[in-house]
Amino acid sequence: MNLKCPFYLTHNDGTILSCDRAIEYPVFTFASGPTNSMRGSALLSGLSDAIVVDIGGTTTDIGLLSKGFPREASAEVKIGGVRTSFQMPDVISIGLGGGSYVSIGRDHIMIGPSSSGFRLKEEAQIFKEDILETSNKGILTATDIAVAAGFCQLGNPKNVKHLLPEIVSSATTKIREMIEIKIDQVKLDSTNLPVIVVGGGNILLDSNVALKGSTRILKPTFSDVANAVGAALCQVSGSVDYIANLFDKLDESNMNDETETAIKNLERKCSLDEKEGVKSSIRKRYLEKARDMTISEACKFATDLAVKFGANPSTISVIEQSDTPLSYLPGNATRVRVKVIGDLNFDKEIFVIREFLENKIQHAEDVFCPLHKQEMTVFGQPLSKTQHEKTTLFDYEPCINEKGEWILSVLDINCIAIGTGVLGCGGGGSPYLGRLLATKAIESGRKIRVITRDKICGYADDENDLIMEMGFMGSPMVVQEKLVSGRELPGALECMRDIFVHGKYKDGHIENEEGFGVKEEDGVTFIDNYNPKTSDIEKPKTDRIKNIIGLMSAEIGGLNGIEPLLLIANCMGRAFPELQMICPIIYGLDPFPSTLADEKGRRAVILKCPSPKHLENHFRRVVVEMGCSGGVVISADLASKTIHYSISRAWRLGKAVLLARECNQSPVEAITKHEGGKLLITGKIVDVLRETTVVDSDTGEPISTETVRYGMRISVLVLPIPDIMKTEQALKFVGPQAFGYPADIVYSPSGKYTEQVPVGPR
Secondary structure, three states, X not given: OOOOOOOEEEOOOOOEEEHHHHHHOHHHHOOHHHHHHHHHHHHHHOOOOEEEEEEOOOOEEEEEEEOOEEOEOOOOEEEOOEEEOOOOEOEEEEOOOOOEEEEEOOOOEEEEEXXXXXXXXXXXXXXXXXXXXXXXXXXXXXHHHHHHOOOOOOOOHHHHOOOOHHHHHHHHHHHHHHHHHHHHHHOOOOOOEEEEEEOOOHHHOOOOOOOOOEEEEEOOOOHHHHHHHHHHOOEEEEEEEEEEEHHHHOOHHHHHHHHHHHHHXXXXXXXXXXXXXXXXXXXXXXXXXXXXXXXXXXXXXXXXXXXXXXXOHHHOEEEEEEEEEOOOOOOOEEEEEEEEEEEEOOOOOOOOOOHHHHHHOOOHXXXXXXXXXXXXXXXXXXXXXXXXXXXXXXXXXXXXXXOOOEEOOHHHHHHHHHHHHHHOOOOOOOHHHHHHHHHHHHHOOOOOEEEOHHHHHOOOOOOOEEEEEEEEEEOHHHHHHHOOOOOHHHHHHHHHHHHHHOOOXXXXXXXXXXXXXXXXXXXEEEEOOOOOOHHHOOOOOOOOOOEEEEEEEOOOOHHHHHOOOOEOEEOOOOOOOOXXXXXXHHOXXXXXXXXXXXXXXXXXXXXXXXXXXXXXXXXHHHHHHOOOEEEEEEEEOOOOOOEEOHHHHHHHHHHHHHHHHXXXXXXXXXXXXXXXXXXEEEEEOOOOOOXXXXXXXXXOOEOOHHHOOXXXXXXXXXXXXXXXXOOHHHHXXXXXXXXXXXXXXXXXXXXXXXXXXXXXXX
């Protein structure tokens, strides 16, 4: 080829990126094929807001076009079966294309996902020379159906005249339904949008009949090469995505002065509520100003990046900006995302093709590779059902060793992950992430042991042996984005051990408090960072020291239900958002000492606090400083009130879901039957209110709070809670009023909770 010119590749956001940047971030090129088609569709149709349906020979890619660019996925995207948080287009791929095989049953028709692919001309009936050969062959493709329906003129139509009209009608209806379902899933709301159909397989749809959820169907001129058109557009993007604290931009001095003046100007007889209303109104206005400043700053950062990557500064415009408040965090922590685009600056040579490429370019005939049928979608989803491996749950028995300990397997972890996700009501972090961490530990040779409290009490020292309640604290969205390092909870545990063993902790105090910066604020005695030096640590003079012998999950939800798998109990029976909602604390356990650690080595300590709420408030401030995620550990004892056999409950629940899938039964019915719960509603999400347990209607997989979005097919469930969490004392901490509901909202049990038994012996 001997090219001597700037060299660019297509970016999966619909723009281009230099070869150097593609080498540094190859993930930006993943799934750029569908985005090329979407950008080409926008140009060819003249529409900037629409839904693009790109039908190929084996798969169909469906995505939302917003302001002329593909919308970026807001949740994780699966690549090759692995969930990722990479910057990816919000595209759904299904096994439907011009070469898709059509299977005709007695009472149903199946189209795809298997396909003839590049062998379409050899296998499709319309391309056969002899009609007798066609009848004997038995293979029917979606292209054959399109020709038989009269959607296009292709090949030899006489070869498909033998197809019954009702079969052709059923097949075309099935194709439309498959596409309509996915169109509904990519939409952000119920508003109907135009649909642009492109790709070589666009003949599968009749453009004269609108699809459900669309205003019209367009097949623009040159629609079959929309992908190539999109790849040839030359625009460059710059984007930023980070967490900002709005309080950093808040003009507190002026806000306080204005608030004080406004309150003085009120009539003396005004109520406390009226004063609070004035304060709230002024505060809201200043926060909105801080938000605008933060967005403006982010736009500048994104613009600078676009120029750096080759954009012409005079052509840059903002195509996307959003700010999302992060749950569970004080200080108005907000995720800020901005993307800008501009035309490529042809006056500036950004990149000249590397010399080694010039020297090593080979002729096409020298690098020929044999062709194979497509087996995966653009995101790595298998197209062939034969790739699915069935589990062995029907005859599976958990491993219980001679000590009566339950030794977990990878299959156990899969069951527990599903169960904890359902029981967590969408909270506790991603159960998928917890599943990965636990699976990695098992595959690396480590043993995860689960034991009952009765068994551990048989050999424990009541005075010196400790059980630790633990879990991740912060924003689940942040944990989902930056993942966990594996150092947070071990760091918090090591800090707790050092407090007892080397700090000689007792009654809210440690030895040599001055040397470790012990502080007091709002009644809380704390240490910002407890990291005793090796020289400060003395070997204990007695064998009778405090010893951590067991770990217990602070909640049975998601990641937090899987991470501390050692003791077969938990402290909530579900997931709750705040630390004072832990069962032992509800029933009188002192919430100290407690530790909080991050991946960078900071280890915060609370030695004493006046109330559980003080613990929550203090650590909530600290976790923001840590980057909105950290591992928290609270000291407990063997006598603490807990919810027993929660891991066993989660395991049985997850197993019920997996068995239902294998038997082609309803996973949702399996959940309600196992738990004695109720199915409130099954449908599609049209708005989001994150307050209920929801699962995927088809798979029974739990849907965490952060990933709930418009278009999902979900089932809303209500499951009974353990009796220990619905007493008068417990409802003070976790009842409706604890979440801000008025007094007339009264808790009412949804059903009778079934007492659990352990998987192994008691």
